[in-house]
Amino acid sequence: MILNIQVIQNVLKSATSKAGKPYKLHEIAYKNLDNGKVEEAKINQYSDLFSKVAEMQAGMSFTVTKEKVNDFWTWVKVDIMTDKPAAPAATSAAGYKSTYETPEERARRQVLIVRQSSLANAVAMLVPGAKGSIKKEDALVLAQQLAEWVFATNPGAAFDDIPDEVGVE
Secondary structure, three states: OEEEEEEEEEEEEEEEOOOOOEEEEEEEEEEEOOOOOEEEEEEEOOOOOHHHHHOOOOOOEEEEEEEEEOOEEEEEEEEEOOOOOOOOOOOOHHHOOOOOOOHHHHHHHHHHHHHHHHHHHHHHHHOOOOOOOOOHHHHHHHHHHHHHHHHOOOHHHHHOOOOOOOOOO
16 A cells, blocks of 8 residues: 655654563654545554655655554655645645643642632531531631642742631531
8 A cells, every 4th residue: 555645743762672672763643635534654663664654744745655563554655745746735734633731731630620629628627516507608718728839839828828727607
């Protein structure tokens, strides 16, 4: 099987085999110019193509020959394309949707985790000794204080603002 591809992203990664042996591999995201789909391939350091794949950069186009080996489709030959095929127009990296979180998304997720944990702990702190149901406002105020303490650069000082005993009316 022969594919015409345009590289979107090529990332060198480290991995560990089932036997615990470390190895390197290239994860390549590419646009299949024959069908317009974004696909990926992983080529490890034991492949004869590893050094050739290392030269692949975003925007470059290649012809890839794949063969079925032991029930898996494997890249067996890679050639740089000199002529573009008459296929759908190539896209830039903007056409590839990464599944990895951005630093902003990761930071937002951490804030949500801390808020959720702080609320659960605030409720747990308010329940013992309560003579009735706890007020939502009390739980939210205490949760906010706990969350601020977690994110404080000087947590000792911020913790002093949290009352030692929180009463419920």
